[in-house]
Amino acid sequence: MNGGTGDTRGSGGSSGFGGLGGGSSSPTKTLRVLVVEDSITVLAHIREVLAAHPDIEVVGEAHDGATAVALCQRLRPDVVSMDMMLPGMNGQEATEAIMAHSPTPILIVSSSTNRGELLRTYEALAAGAVEVLEKPNAGQPEGEWERRYVTLLRLVARIRVITHVRARLGGGGGGGGGAGSAAAGATFAASRPAPLAPPPTPRRAVLALGASTGGPGALMKVLQALPAPAPLPVLIVMHINAVFSRGFAEWLDAQTPHRVRYAQGGERLRDLAGQVVLAPPDVHMIVRGGQIALVHTPPRHSCRPSVDELFESLAAENGPGVAAALLTGMGRDGAQGLLAIRRAGGATLAQDEASSMVYGMPREAAQLGAAERVLPLADIGPALLGLSGVAWGGAHT
Template sequence: MDNMERVRVLVVDDSALVRKLMSTMLACDPAIEVVGTAADPLIAREKIKQLNPHVLTLDVEMPRMDGLTFLENLMRLRPMPVVMVSSLTVEGADVTLRALELGAVDFFAKPDSDLASRFGESAQEICHKVKMAAITRPRARTAVRKLDVPPRLSADAVLPRAQTAGTRGGSPLIAVGASTGGTEAVRVLLEAMPPDAPPILVTQHIPAAFSGPFAARMDRCSAMRVCEARDGQPIQSGHVYIAPGSHHLLVMWDGARYVCRLHDGPAVNRHKPSVDVLFRSLAASAGAATVAVLLTGMGDDGARGLLELHQAGATTLVQDEESSVVWGMPGSAWKLGAASEMQPLDHIAARLLALTRQTHTSATSA
């Protein structure tokens, strides 16, 4: 779409109240135009033909045809950027993760039944997601309500930067950061890992109610053991630790081993968990024993953290633009010179394993 053109959005939801609130929230951004709404997928199908929207917001549960069936048909017959709208429940999380597998770009998790009570915060989030969705494929009238934007904090708000990086003995660690498109990218990566792979720490931008179901879903598709990280949990080979959606994940050395630490500090780069926080903790505690990768995602969270890891002697890489849903985070890191190499998604698992073997060999021969 043209850079000067407003993002045309069709809102699909069976609730008249939610359709009204979503339309009002999206109208807060002058770069977005809500061209229509639909109460169910069959109406939406006709309005897509009539209105030619750039982005669809799609409710998970609707009459006449459920959101997943409609999404699957849409991606087969007329692929377009879709942002799913789901509830913060275990069931909502599972269905939303399935929608991302089917091709949805991102999701907006309704905080509760009363969206109006958190209007400004919710509006900022959905507008940002819709605008980013609009540029994920090559294929933005009403009165504008100014939004209050919270201050953007760095990793300093959670963990001071260490003056020197430590490198401990034992197996190397793999660190992964991701955002938009990341749930699928992480799945592709983990499916290719053997059961005895080095420990993997993952920070994926995800709501608190979704991180547990996401970890359980990854556990079912990976030969490694995947879990939502717990505070004080020892870090072991063959295990994957997913940052909870409510806390930052840090890696610390407790004198004998690496352990997970959870930090309930402020959002960093407007994210909690933040990739920058994970990467900074590893720069301080593991240094050159770390192999880190920054996957697809909007914004730049993780870019400066990856640079800190690179400067601490870690091996760093990013996902390439062609295989990324959004080349924001990896692109920012690449432009900073934070990564030693860039790889397509389907090559990253093998490359991480090769690099950890090299890192381990270098450490044992030193």
């Protein structure tokens, strides 16, 4: 998700997960939009905004989730603008149904002040929605939200989406990765012939993950495949706006067997075993002198926090003691850092194109030769287990 914190490219500052903030695309055909919104006031405003763009056509409107699902199947729009708080079937449930039966790029238009709506927003993102934008409010400069909304609609419509397994299987938070992840791990192991004399795997000091657009669902799947308690720290940079960061760690904690929280400056890395630590919004998280440091240096690739900042610091500090994976996301953040880790003797993975919502960051890593292996999302967690060089306690529940 992007915006003023997770991705400072957009002045809107109210969109969510990073990588979609860079400018607008030149329209080549009419953009067909299905608007799902139960607020008469917000719906009227959206109508007015879109009417000012001749290349955008509102092909349908829905005030509830069930109607939205039916219209999406019948009208086949290019993009859906989806409210979360809907009567009957809510926006999360509607998103899951759409992604299971008629996959369509979805932009969530959500409130960040309602905790329940915020948690449903994360569920919808994990079910395959592409981006999230905060609802318009009186405190924003005139025209800012409107420009941001239209830009995101155009960009989201360009994202390739597929039938989403989580949605097709009926969702389900923490249980979504158990048997599937185990099977994926078996497939992964069976697909690689064992060498006659395998070299010992170095004992790692830390696992590191980077993600952007599509990251909530990808991170959830990887963490579900890692049994708790983790015998070493897991550090994560996810492009996220401060507006939508509230509750994200709580949501990820609830979806996985791990304790997930935001980092605090000054924590010693060796004391963080068993914890999953996220970079807070609008600061870079790095490791320096064996401690977590939160720094306000300029954005990298228009992103703060930046995956490259974390990965490069780990390469310098821990070298062979790092195992890292770069997951789905737009842009190139993390690719150079992953290359630095590989050159320092660490283990490096990247998500493959078929399982990525946006094959930008991991593609850049693959093209640079930064990733030792490019794997489907389902194989990354099991691969990290094997690369960690330490025993993992407990079973995934």
